[in-house]
Amino acid sequence: MTKETVKGPASYFxxxxxxxxxxxxxxxxxxxxxxxxxxxxxxxWLKEEHGMGHGHANALVADTLRE
Incomplete structure (x- = not known):
């Protein structure tokens, strides 16, 4: 069995x-x-209001908007 690797924005979660x-x-x-x-x-907004790093903020927004 192989363990499936999470890719894309969700890998940051x-x-x-x-x-x-x-x-x-x-x-x-x-x-x-x-x-x-x-x-x-x-x-x-995530960076300014919540102190989030760019990569984390971008991953969250990309995955949320993709839905």
Missing amino acids: PSIEAKYGRPIAEWKALIRAQSGKKHMELVA
């Missing part, structure tokens, strides 16, 4: 939860509540 102390579902709900903002506006 364990470290996001560990570093910022919220489950991914909560971060996604916060992103969805920012209606009308574009991808990079949401990334900037």
Whole structure:
């Protein structure tokens, strides 16, 4: 058996939860509540308001908007 490796934005999720102390579902709900903002506006918001790094913010926004 081979262990399936998580790829793409979701590969960041364990470290996001560990570093910022919220489950991914909560971060996604916060992103969805920012209606009308574009991808990079949401990334900037996460960085400015929540102190998130660019890669983590970008991964969360990309995965949330993909849904």
